Structures are given as C-alpha cells and as structure tokens.
Amino acid sequence: MDRITKIIQETHHRFLNLFCMDVRHRNGEASEYYVASRAKSADDLKAVTHRNDPDGVSIYSVYGEQKDQVVLVKQYRYPLGDYVYEFPAGLVEPGEAMTDAAVREFHEETGLHLQVIPADDMYTKPRFTTVGMTDEACGMVYGYASGVPDNRFEESSEDIQVVLADKKEVRRILKEENVAMMCAYMLLHFLKSEGDPLGFVEMQEKR
Structure with a gap:
C-alpha cells in the first residue's frame, strides 16, 4: 500500500488549497503527489484524519x-x-x-x-x-x-x-x-x- 511520508502545504486560501505529499509506493519507489483540498491545513486532510466530514x-x-x-x-x-x-x-x-x-x-x-x-x-x-x-x-x-x-x-x-x-x-x-x-x-x-x-x-x- 502506498504510504505518505510528508505533507507540505503549498497555498493558504480560504476555499481551496494545494498540498504536496511525499509518498512511497508499494515497490519502494518515492515520488510526489499533489492534492487539492478544502482543508485549511495538512492536519485537516482526510488522509490524516480519516474522517469523511462533508465539505x-x-x-x-x-x-x-x-x-x-x-x-x-x-x-x-x-x-x-x-x-x-x-x-x-x-x-x-x-x-x-x-x-x-x-x-x-x-x-x-x-x-x-x-x-x-x-x-x-x-x-x-x-x-x-x-x-x-x-x-x-x-x-x-x-x-x-x-x-x-x-x-x-x-x-x-x-x-x-x-x-x-x-x-x-x-x-x-x-x-x-x-x-x-x-x-x-x-x-x-x-x-x-x-x-x-x-x-x-x-x-x-x-x-
């Protein structure tokens, strides 16, 4: 299973933000993955909270x-x-x-x-x-x-x-x-x- 090793918040907007994730794939390779989110901070991302609150x-x-x-x-x-x-x-x-x-x-x-x-x-x-x-x-x-x-x-x-x-x-x-x-x-x-x-x-x- 892919793993998230680090999350960097690229923007700080009211309605939508961009996050860069450092991820490691199941074959061991590392890469970056960009995610757009309504979250205000990395701690609020669903990948972190695992809560499915309605945006x-x-x-x-x-x-x-x-x-x-x-x-x-x-x-x-x-x-x-x-x-x-x-x-x-x-x-x-x-x-x-x-x-x-x-x-x-x-x-x-x-x-x-x-x-x-x-x-x-x-x-x-x-x-x-x-x-x-x-x-x-x-x-x-x-x-x-x-x-x-x-x-x-x-x-x-x-x-x-x-x-x-x-x-x-x-x-x-x-x-x-x-x-x-x-x-x-x-x-x-x-x-x-x-x-x-x-x-x-x-x-x-x-x-």
Missing part, C-alpha cells in the same frame, strides 16, 4: 404540482471557461448541519425554498468527488422546491441561471450541454422515474 452539499430537488421538473443551475465555471449544468450546491460551514447548508445554499443560488426529505444515511452520506486529485466529499440532500426563481441572492462572484427542466429539456441538456458528473447520473435517474422522482428516498428503519 459540500448538492441538492436534488423537484418542482411543480406534478413534480415533473428538476431544479438545475447553469453556472459559469472558470476551470472550463464555460457554463456547466449542475445541481444547486455549496460548502458546508464548520459546525453547520448538512441539511441547513442545503436550505441556505439552495435559496442563495435559486431564490427558491427547499422542503427537505428526511433520508437514510446511505442516500445522503458524503461521497468523494474526484479522488485522483482531491479529498473533497459532498453529501446529497433531497427535497421539494417552491417559490419563484430569483438570482438576486447569489454572490457577485457567481454567474448562475436557474433552470426548471422537464424530461424533454433534461434529454436535450444531457445530449448537448456540459453537465457535472454527479448531476448527470441523477438526471438519468430522473428520466426513468415514474410518479414522484424522489419516491426512492427512504427513511432509516427503526430497530
């Missing part, structure tokens, strides 16, 4: 009386130099419950209100996003959206368009547009759903 949260929500539209954001992302379709999402503040972060971020990005569906941990627990380059983990929150889309609550650094997409529009988006992977897989689920798209979410059974 962020993504929200899969449906809209309308028939629950036949999914709430998406079309957001400009600098790494792409282009727009990409995503679920509303954001960072979880220290000490903040993931569901509270979801309600807050959802309203900030869309102007809509989110009614959270309580769900079993297996549906919501943080999952790693791109493990080859980052230790970032994001949880998923599910819910029903209401209200009128409004972008006046977004930050000046954000460029977000709220999209209420039915199945026809979702098919077009998946065929023609840039889509974040985590969002794309759930949109494929949305396309195949019958009735309430969120009907698969279950509460944990009491024992």
Whole structure:
C-alpha cells in the first residue's frame, strides 16, 4: 500500500488549497503527489484524519404540482471557461448541519425554498468527488422546491441561471450541454422515474 511520508502545504486560501505529499509506493519507489483540498491545513486532510466530514452539499430537488421538473443551475465555471449544468450546491460551514447548508445554499443560488426529505444515511452520506486529485466529499440532500426563481441572492462572484427542466429539456441538456458528473447520473435517474422522482428516498428503519 502506498504510504505518505510528508505533507507540505503549498497555498493558504480560504476555499481551496494545494498540498504536496511525499509518498512511497508499494515497490519502494518515492515520488510526489499533489492534492487539492478544502482543508485549511495538512492536519485537516482526510488522509490524516480519516474522517469523511462533508465539505459540500448538492441538492436534488423537484418542482411543480406534478413534480415533473428538476431544479438545475447553469453556472459559469472558470476551470472550463464555460457554463456547466449542475445541481444547486455549496460548502458546508464548520459546525453547520448538512441539511441547513442545503436550505441556505439552495435559496442563495435559486431564490427558491427547499422542503427537505428526511433520508437514510446511505442516500445522503458524503461521497468523494474526484479522488485522483482531491479529498473533497459532498453529501446529497433531497427535497421539494417552491417559490419563484430569483438570482438576486447569489454572490457577485457567481454567474448562475436557474433552470426548471422537464424530461424533454433534461434529454436535450444531457445530449448537448456540459453537465457535472454527479448531476448527470441523477438526471438519468430522473428520466426513468415514474410518479414522484424522489419516491426512492427512504427513511432509516427503526430497530
């Protein structure tokens, strides 16, 4: 198994940092491995703590009386130099419950209100996003959206368009547009759903 022998923090930014790891591979060879992380210091890296606390949260929500539209954001992302379709999402503040972060971020990005569906941990627990380059983990929150889309609550650094997409529009988006992977897989689920798209979410059974 690969071993980490030393970690050097290369940057000290608020939202994202770069760390250089000195590692030794199973064949004994040594090399460097660079990791991008939400961690503020090397001691906070998941490779050190081995805790999977959520860095962020993504929200899969449906809209309308028939629950036949999914709430998406079309957001400009600098790494792409282009727009990409995503679920509303954001960072979880220290000490903040993931569901509270979801309600807050959802309203900030869309102007809509989110009614959270309580769900079993297996549906919501943080999952790693791109493990080859980052230790970032994001949880998923599910819910029903209401209200009128409004972008006046977004930050000046954000460029977000709220999209209420039915199945026809979702098919077009998946065929023609840039889509974040985590969002794309759930949109494929949305396309195949019958009735309430969120009907698969279950509460944990009491024992």
